[in-house]
Each structure stands twice: as structure tokens, then as C-alpha cells.
Amino acid sequence: MTNFLSLADVTSIDDLIQSGLAAKANPFADQQLGKNKTIGLIFFNSSLRTRLSTQKAAQNLGMNVMMMNVGQDSWGLEMEEGVLMNGDKAEHVREAAAVMGRYCDIIGIRAFAELKDRDKDYREQVMHQFATYAKVPIVNLESATRHPLQSLADCITIEEAKLVTRPKVVLTWLPHFKPLPQAVANSFCEWMNARVQSGNVDFVVTHPKGYELAPEFVGDAPVIYDQSEAFAGADFIYGKNWSSYTQYGQVLTQDPSWAVTMDDLNLTNNGKFMHCLPVRRNLKVSDAVLDSPQSLVIEQAANREWSAQAVLKEILTNLG
Amino acid sequence: MTNFLSLADVTSIDDLIQSGLAAKANPFADQQLGKNKTIGLIFFNSSLRTRLSTQKAAQNLGMNVMMMNVGQDSWGLEMEEGVLMNGDKAEHVREAAAVMGRYCDIIGIRAFAELKDRDKDYREQVMHQFATYAKVPIVNLESATRHPLQSLADCITIEEAKLVTRPKVVLTWLPHFKPLPQAVANSFCEWMNARVQSGNVDFVVTHPKGYELAPEFVGDAPVIYDQSEAFAGADFIYGKNWSSYTQYGQVLTQDPSWAVTMDDLNLTNNGKFMHCLPVRRNLKVSDAVLDSPQSLVIEQAANREWSAQAVLKEILTNLG
Amino acid sequence: MTNFLSLADVTSIDDLIQSGLAAKANPFADQQLGKNKTIGLIFFNSSLRTRLSTQKAAQNLGMNVMMMNVGQDSWGLEMEEGVLMNGDKAEHVREAAAVMGRYCDIIGIRAFAELKDRDKDYREQVMHQFATYAKVPIVNLESATRHPLQSLADCITIEEAKLVTRPKVVLTWLPHFKPLPQAVANSFCEWMNARVQSGNVDFVVTHPKGYELAPEFVGDAPVIYDQSEAFAGADFIYGKNWSSYTQYGQVLTQDPSWAVTMDDLNLTNNGKFMHCLPVRRNLKVSDAVLDSPQSLVIEQAANREWSAQAVLKEILTNLG
Numbered sequence: 001m002t003n004f005l006s007l008a009d010v011t012s013i014d015d016l017i018q019s020g021l022a023a024k025a026n027p028f029a030d031q032q033l034g035k036n037k038t039i040g041l042i043f044f045n046s047s048l049r050t051r052l053s054t055q056k057a058a059q060n061l062g063m064n065v066m067m068m069n070v071g072q073d074s075w076g077l078e079m080e081e082g083v084l085m086n087g088d089k090a091e092h093v094r095e096a097a098a099v100m101g102r103y104c105d106i107i108g109i110r111a112f113a114e115l116k117d118r119d120k121d122y123r124e125q126v127m128h129q130f131a132t133y134a135k136v137p138i139v140n141l142e143s144a145t146r147h148p149l150q151s152l153a154d155c156i157t158i159e160e161a162k163l164v165t166r167p168k169v170v171l172t173w174l175p176h177f178k179p180l181p182q183a184v185a186n187s188f189c190e191w192m193n194a195r196v197q198s199g200n201v202d203f204v205v206t207h208p209k210g211y212e213l214a215p216e217f218v219g220d221a222p223v224i225y226d227q228s229e230a231f232a233g234a235d236f237i238y239g240k241n242w243s244s245y246t247q248y249g250q251v252l253t254q255d256p257s258w259a260v261t262m263d264d265l266n267l268t269n270n271g272k273f274m275h276c277l278p279v280r281r282n283l284k285v286s287d288a289v290l291d292s293p294q295s296l297v298i299e300q301a302a303n304r305e306w307s308a309q310a311v312l313k314e315i316l317t318n319l320g
Numbered sequence: 321m322t323n324f325l326s327l328a329d330v331t332s333i334d335d336l337i338q339s340g341l342a343a344k345a346n347p348f349a350d351q352q353l354g355k356n357k358t359i360g361l362i363f364f365n366s367s368l369r370t371r372l373s374t375q376k377a378a379q380n381l382g383m384n385v386m387m388m389n390v391g392q393d394s395w396g397l398e399m400e401e402g403v404l405m406n407g408d409k410a411e412h413v414r415e416a417a418a419v420m421g422r423y424c425d426i427i428g429i430r431a432f433a434e435l436k437d438r439d440k441d442y443r444e445q446v447m448h449q450f451a452t453y454a455k456v457p458i459v460n461l462e463s464a465t466r467h468p469l470q471s472l473a474d475c476i477t478i479e480e481a482k483l484v485t486r487p488k489v490v491l492t493w494l495p496h497f498k499p500l501p502q503a504v505a506n507s508f509c510e511w512m513n514a515r516v517q518s519g520n521v522d523f524v525v526t527h528p529k530g531y532e533l534a535p536e537f538v539g540d541a542p543v544i545y546d547q548s549e550a551f552a553g554a555d556f557i558y559g560k561n562w563s564s565y566t567q568y569g570q571v572l573t574q575d576p577s578w579a580v581t582m583d584d585l586n587l588t589n590n591g592k593f594m595h596c597l598p599v600r601r602n603l604k605v606s607d608a609v610l611d612s613p614q615s616l617v618i619e620q621a622a623n624r625e626w627s628a629q630a631v632l633k634e635i636l637t638n639l640g
Numbered sequence: 641m642t643n644f645l646s647l648a649d650v651t652s653i654d655d656l657i658q659s660g661l662a663a664k665a666n667p668f669a670d671q672q673l674g675k676n677k678t679i680g681l682i683f684f685n686s687s688l689r690t691r692l693s694t695q696k697a698a699q700n701l702g703m704n705v706m707m708m709n710v711g712q713d714s715w716g717l718e719m720e721e722g723v724l725m726n727g728d729k730a731e732h733v734r735e736a737a738a739v740m741g742r743y744c745d746i747i748g749i750r751a752f753a754e755l756k757d758r759d760k761d762y763r764e765q766v767m768h769q770f771a772t773y774a775k776v777p778i779v780n781l782e783s784a785t786r787h788p789l790q791s792l793a794d795c796i797t798i799e800e801a802k803l804v805t806r807p808k809v810v811l812t813w814l815p816h817f818k819p820l821p822q823a824v825a826n827s828f829c830e831w832m833n834a835r836v837q838s839g840n841v842d843f844v845v846t847h848p849k850g851y852e853l854a855p856e857f858v859g860d861a862p863v864i865y866d867q868s869e870a871f872a873g874a875d876f877i878y879g880k881n882w883s884s885y886t887q888y889g890q891v892l893t894q895d896p897s898w899a900v901t902m903d904d905l906n907l908t909n910n911g912k913f914m915h916c917l918p919v920r921r922n923l924k925v926s927d928a929v930l931d932s933p934q935s936l937v938i939e940q941a942a943n944r945e946w947s948a949q950a951v952l953k954e955i956l957t958n959l960g
């Protein structure tokens with residue numbers, strides 16, 4: 001692995017899961033690996049779990065960490081090529097990425113979708129520009145269309161919590177009043193579809209009509225528009241809101257019946273509830289679900305540390 | 321000591337003072353204690369001394385430090401239970417605290433009083449929620465009603481600077497145009513009253529009428545409404561502004577005669593001046609006082625490092 | 641060296657250049673030097689290179705680093721002496737600097753010119769107050785009138801890239817719509833004039849009329865108002881915008897002909913292009929120049945790490 005931008009950079013999900021679980025069992029075993037190595041964590045957007053878990057994972061590996069909030073600690077960055085820079089952005093990503101690449105051995109970047117221009121968001125401009133200009137490995141800390149560190153943590157969590165060899169996993173849309181990116185849902189589909197291929201899970205997607213995800217992400221996963229039907233027999237319910245992909249960035253419905261309650265969870269095979277957090281309680285999921293023993297959300301967030309550590313360990317190993 | 325939320329968590333003030341002074345004499349003696357331990361410092365409000373001194377103390381002990389400004393680095397946090405989260409706060413403290421508790425061995429929290437709802441502030445909701453949900457030791461970096469790391473630094477400072485066995489300590493209200501929390505004054509009363517009990521100090525409080533502190537904090541301390549009378553024979557003058565507790569959060573007077581000048585200090589027994597900082601010069605205290613050899617404010621702030629180090633050392637020791 | 645505020649604090653530019661190049665060749669050779677030493681990096685303004693390169697250099701030397709954005713992480717700071725502090729600034733630099741000096745072994749400060757009051761800016765109030773009150777070595781991370789860590793990195797870069805013993809270096813003004821400080825240009829003049837004295841370079845300044853720099857900085861350097869004439873035979877073109885010193889803080893022209901293009905660069909002796917970054921592409925310099933092999937801007941920024949490391953190493957050595 002050089003970069004970790006998407007599943008395409010991963011040789012073996014199973015190896016990463018096992019590496020993550022090994023780190024969880026013995027966090028400081030590889031502390032020499034990161035000695036005198038520096039990761040820069042660059043945030044264009046807010047972060048709690050990603051900020052803390054990636055920093056922690058890097059420190060477990062003996063790395064130094066430098067954090068920067070773009071536009072707050074530093075200047076705003078221009079991403080477009082060939083423009084006359086007479087606006088509010090004082091620096092171009094060509095320089096910023098190249099310079100950071102000279103100070104850092106690895107760079108993590110968080111840059112959300114703007115939800116204005118679908119083609120632009122789906123081109124993943126920021127990740128690709130950093131990968132091009134920084135000339136050091138880039139780790140996706142959630143990009144416009146993907147959140148692979150989350151998806152790997154999700155895989156680790158399912159692996160730990162599954163009670164059957166091939167559990168049924170359901171991704172369900174949840175209601176929200178604000179337009180949110182598709183990144184977590186896209187990425188979860190991408191990774192689950194790979195887990196279907198390797199025989200590890202069955203995977204179903206459910207959402208209201210109009211919330212179809214991009215075909216390249218949803219792939220061959222069955223899409224069921226009736227949430228109750230989808231939940232039947234499920235071992236894992238993975239909740240997430242996203243705005244429309246087809247009517248890009250729009251909130252088409254806030255139908256509260258799509259929020260997950262204990263009644264919904266009771267339709268499953270004593271299924272576990274997962275969510276990447278942050279989650280708005282009682283808007284997307286009821287208190288009762290989140291506070292029940294069936295909720296995995298805290299363990300899932302805790303596994304972000306081990307997902308990051310598995311990825312950083314592999315990148316550090318390849319740095320030589 | 322598990323948590324360090326208030327004096328109630330302290331077994332022995334004397335032991336903490338001695339531990340702090342030992343750290344001051346030999347800052348790096350316990351550097352193995354914090355190896356591979358991480359403290360998260362979470363700020364809902366601005367900080368200079370607390371931010372730097374607690375970070376420094378943790379590093380002296382060999383710990384890793386992760387800093388986060390809530391609402392700036394991360395999302396805003398909902399503190400109320402059972403609510404429909406359809407406002408501007410994207411995450412609930414139940415999740416945020418539980419997740420941070422998985423990444424951190426100790427969590428420090430700063431969350432000031434809002435000065436709108438007295439019952440709410442005095443319930444110390446934020447500290448208690450973090451203590452409940454994080455499941456790791458919580459250190460109070462100044463809460464709605466207390467600032468115990470400051471009070472311990474104050475005790476260390478008095479111990480270092482006292483010229484008599486049982487000095488007279490006076491807490492005096494200072495004028496200010498903005499409504500400030502009662503936390504530092506409350507906490508100072510709480511700790512001084514304990515020092516009175518153990519025979520270490522005499523303690524008097526002075527302020528204009530209407531600025532009475534909460535009875536549970538002021539305790540049996542004599543309250544004198546005439547500042548000059550209170551200052552007579554004092555060995556330490558501890559200045560602080562606070563807004564009214566009885567007419568909660570209000571500024572009842574800005575009477576400049578309550579500001580401390582050299583004339584006031586000359587009423588004392590060659591008394592030392594203390595203030596937790598930041599202090600507005602010439603509004604609350606004159607330049608002459610702050611720049612005189614009688615001012616202890618810098619040494620007092622310096623002692624924040626040793627107060628934090630004593631507390632973290634005890635918590636780390638108990639972590640096992 | 642105690643402080644590093646300006647060239648006046650430097651014993652030998654050559655020694656610092658050699659120390660920087662040695663650090664570049666072997667970054668971790670002096671890792672014991674900074675053990676248990678802490679640098680505080682205090683920012684009144686945005687930063688990318690300075691923030692990251694100084695942090696990295698300190699970590700290379702084994703130091704702990706504490707970062708603080710004034711007015712964002714902490715309170716605003718009052719710089720004026722003797723004032724009644726009834727405005728928006730909650731703390732005076734006398735206390736803030738003195739306290740930071742107790743937590744830090746070295747303090748780095750960034751505080752740009754305000755461009756309102758020339759005398760005030762050129763008095764370098766913030767640097768001098770920190771140097772006076774902090775009582776630990778102060779490193780200038782760009783002040784109102786100077787940016788010496790940049791100038792040292794510039795000297796290192798010229799030393800590395802020069803093809804002749806005594807290259808011709810040209811500082812050229814570049815157009816910009818916003819008023820920018822003179823600090824980088826001043827400092828570059830100050831250091832280049834010293835390099836002229838020691839026989840290392842020839843140095844010429846070119847800018848439109850009205851953009852004359854302060855006499856104490858431009859010194860004996862020839863000033864040529866015709867950019868093409870100045871560029872003839874140049875080995876290094878150093879581009880920078882600054883606002884007027886004589887009509888203080890004003891933008892007198894935005895004449896785009898002063899932007900550097902390949903046509904301009906072709907007037908030189910196959911000259912290299914330098915800029916401290918951030919640079920607005922196509923406003924100040926064309927894409928073609930910045931992306932050409934003649935551009936040194938990334939190497940120059942990379943050398944900020946080694947410039948900071950040379951300075952910190954010397955200060956640490958002198959700390960004893």
C-alpha cells in the first residue's frame with residue numbers, strides 16, 4: 001500500500017482486519033516502526049473521532065504528529081488549476097501539498113464534499129491533487145466520496161461481533177434535515193460488496209426512492225425500498241443519512257419513519273446497530289437503540305484507532 | 321484519586337502540595353509513569369495557562385497529549401438528555417465522552433458556566449456527564465462552579481511564600497464590566513476552608529453586598545463588606561471578579577474603589593498579591609501592584625504546572 | 641545566540657548555513673539536545689510553513705512542542721503599557737509572556753505588521769515585549785518588520801543552488817491587490833546586504849517608484865526601477881509583494897507587468913526563481929515559472945525546516 005485513498009489501494013481486507021485486531025490486543029508492539037517519522041493531519045472540516053483516533057494510532061506506532069486546520073491555522077487553499085488567484089484563497093494546493101510533503105512522511109487529509117457540483121466532488125480533486133503534488137503517501141481521512149478508515153473499522157467491528165459465519169448486513173438511510181455527503185455510505189457499500197465477493201457477508205441497501213447511491217458504489221447490492229422488509233433477518237443494521245445523489249445534494253424527504261427505533265430493531269435477527277457517529281439522537285436513531293446492548297456505535301468508534309493503526313503500519317512498513 | 325473534579329476527590333491537600341513541590345524541584349523524575357498513556361485535553365472555552373501548564377505537566381510525566389477545541393476542531397456537543405437533536409449540535413456527549421474515553425487514559429475538560437441558568441450551572445452537568453460516560457478519570461480544567469487545579473496551585477504558592485505558620489488570607493472581589501463565573505472564587509473558598517480546618521491559614525472573604533457566593537462554598541468563612549477592614553493584617557490578598565450568585569450572572573456594580581492599588585496593599589501585613597490570571601490591568605488591579613515585588617501572580621501561574629503534575633501523577637499511579 | 645529576532649542576533653551566517661545543511665543531511669543527529677526541553681509556538685496570525693517546519697525542526701531535535709493560536713485557543717493580548725484594560729483584550733503581554741516563559745524553554749512568536757501605524761510596527765513592540773517579559777530565548781516566526789527564519793532558509797537555498805561563486809541576486813516587487821507587510825522583503829535585504837559584505841553575492845532591488853523599503857533595510861543595495869534592466873544577468877530572482885513603506889500600508893499600483901513570467905525569467909542568466917510562499921499564481925508569478933525547473937520555491941520552503949533546526953540547535957546549545 002502506498003496511498004490509502006480507497007479500497008482500490010488495499011491488497012487484502014482480511015490482512016488489514018487481522019492487523020487492526022493485533023494492534024487492539026497489543027497497541028505498542030510496533031513502536032519502533034514510526035520512530036522519527038512524522039504524519040501531518042490536515043483538516044478542511046471538523047473532526048472528532050478521525051482527529052483523535054488517527055493521532056492516537058500514529059503515536060502508538062511511535063510517530064510524531066502535526067495537526068493543521070486549513071483556513072484556521074493556515075491560509076485557504078486554491079484547488080483549481082490554471083486560475084488567476086485574485087480571490088480569497090492565498091495559496092495553491094500545488095505549493096501547499098508539495099511543501100507539506102517535504103515536512104511529513106505521511107499526510108492525512110480530510111476534505112468533505114461541497115455538495116454543489118457532483119462531477120467535481122466525484123472527481124476527488126483534493127485527494128488526487130495531494131497524492132500528485134505531495135509525493136508522500138496520502139491517507140484519506142474522509143474525502144468527498146469515501147471514508148475508507150471508517151469502512152475498515154466497520155469491517156473490524158463486524159468481524160468481532162458476528163455470531164454467524166456469513167452475517168446479513170443492511171445499510172439503511174436515516175432521516176436528517178441537513179444535506180450530508182454520501183461518503184460514508186459509498187465507502188461502506190464499496191467495502192461490503194468486496195466482503196460479499198469473499199463470502200464474508202450478505203449485504204442489502206435500503207432507502208427511500210430518490211436516494212439511490214452512485215452505481216459504481218452500490219454495485220450489485222440489492223436495493224429494497226421497504227425498510228421493514230430489508231431488516232428481516234438482519235444481523236447488522238448500519239444507519240446513515242445521505243443527501244440525494246441523483247438530485248445532487250438535495251434533501252428529498254425527512255420522513256421520520258426511517259429513523260431506527262427498537263421496533264425496527266426487533267424486526268432483525270437480534271441485530272446489532274452500527275453508525276459512524278456523530279449521530280443526532282431521536283432524529284436518526286432513538287435513545288433506546290443507542291443505549292441498548294445491541295448498539296455497537298462506541299466499539300465501532302473505538303475501532304477507528306485500530307483501523308488507522310493497521311493502515312499506518314502497512315504504509316510505514318512500505319516506506320522502508 | 322480517580323477523578324479530580326473538586327476537593328471532594330482529594331485525600332490529602334498536604335500530600336498534593338508536597339508532590340507538586342517535588343515535581344517543581346525535579347520535573348522529570350516520573351517520566352516512566354506516563355509512558356504510552358494519553359491525556360485528551362478538551363476545551364469548550366479559551367485557555368492559556370491551563371492549556372499550556374497541563375500539557376507541559378503531562379509531557380513531564382512522559383504522556384502523550386491530544387488537544388481538542390470543541391465546536392472549532394470538532395462538532396458542538398449536546399448535553400441535555402432525551403432531546404430530539406434537531407438544532408445546531410451534531411453530537412451528544414453520551415457518544416462523544418464514551419468515544420474519547422476509548423482513545424484516552426485520562427480526559428481533562430474545560431467548560432465554563434453559561435451564567436444563564438444557575439441551577440443548571442451548579443449541577444455541573446458537563447463534568448458529571450463526562451465522568452459518567454467516558455469511563456476514564458476526568459480532570460476538571462475549570463468547570464461551571466470550580467477550578468481545583470487553580471486552587472491547588474494557589475495552595476502551593478501560599479505554602480512557598482508564607483512567612484508565618486498560619487497566614488491570614490483574604491479573598492477580595494474586584495470590579496469588572498463583564499459578568500464572570502464564580503468558579504475560581506468558589507474553588508478558592510472550598511480549598512481555603514479546608515486549610516482553615518487543618519490549621520494552615522486564616523481566611524476572610526470581602527466583597528460588595530449582593531456578591532455573596534453560594535453558601536456551600538463560602539462555608540464558615542467570615543464575610544466583611546468593608547475591603548479596608550478585611551485587608552488589615554493580611555498576609556495574602558487573593559483578587560478575583562465574579563458576577564452575582566444571588567442575582568445570577570449579573571453585574572451589580574463596577575465600583576472602582578474595589579480595585580486593588582498599592583494604597584490598599586499597604587493596609588496589609590506587607591501582604592502578597594495573588595490572582596489566577598488573566599487580569600485586566602488598572603481595571604481590577606493597578607500596574608504598581610502587579611509589577612511590585614509583592615505580586616505573586618507569575619509564580620502562582622508557574623505553579624499551575626506543578627499542581628497539574630501532582631494531580632496527574634496521582635491519577636496515573638492509581639491507573640495501575 | 642540568545643534570541644533570534646533579527647540578523648543582529650547572528651554571529652555567523654556561514655555557520656548557520658552549514659549547520660542547516662548538516663541537519664538536512666542528518667536530521668536526527670542532535671536528538672538528545674532537546675530532550676525534556678519545550679518550545680512554545682505562539683501565533684497571532686495564520687501560518688503553514690512556519691508552523692509545520694518549526695514544529696518539525698524542534699521534534700527532530702527531540703523537543704516537545706506546544707502550539708497556541710492567540711485569540712482563538714486563548715484570549716486576545718494587550719500590548720500597550722499603562723492602559724486601563726476595559727476593551728476586548730483580557731490579558732496583558734506582561735503576564736502572558738512571563739507565564740509562557742515559565743512553561744517553555746524557548747518561545748517562537750508570529751505577529752504580523754498591522755500596517756496602520758508605521759512607527760508602532762517598526763518599533764517591533766510584540767517581539768521586544770516577549771523578549772523582555774518571557775525571560776527565555778525568543779524566536780521570530782515573522783514579526784512586523786522581519787522574517788529571519790525565512791532569510792536564513794533563503795541563504796541556505798542560494799548556497800545549495802548557486803552555479804557561480806558570487807551570484808547576482810535580484811529582489812523584485814510583485815503586484816498584489818491586498819496590502820502586505822514589508823517583513824520578508826526587509827529581512828531579505830538585511831541578510832543579502834550582509835552576504836554582499838562577505839563577498840558571497842551581488843544584490844539588486846527592483847520595484848515601482850513609491851515602493852522604496854525602509855533605508856535601514858535597503859542599505860547600500862542598488863535600486864533599479866526598471867525590472868528588465870535589473871533582471872539582466874541575474875542568477876536568482878526573489879519575488880515578493882509588499883505595500884508601500886513611504887505611504888505606509890498602501891497599494892499604490894497593481895501593474896501586472898511586474899508579475900514574473902517566463903519572458904522575464906529569460907532575461908536572466910538562466911536564473912532561478914525564489915518566493916517565500918504562499919504565492920498567488922498568475923497574479924504575482926505565472927504558472928509556467930512556478931512549474932519550471934528554474935523554480936526553487938519548494939526547495940526553499942523545504943529549507944525552512946533546516947533553517948529552524950540550525951537556529952534552535954544553537955539556542956539549545958547556549959541554554960546549557
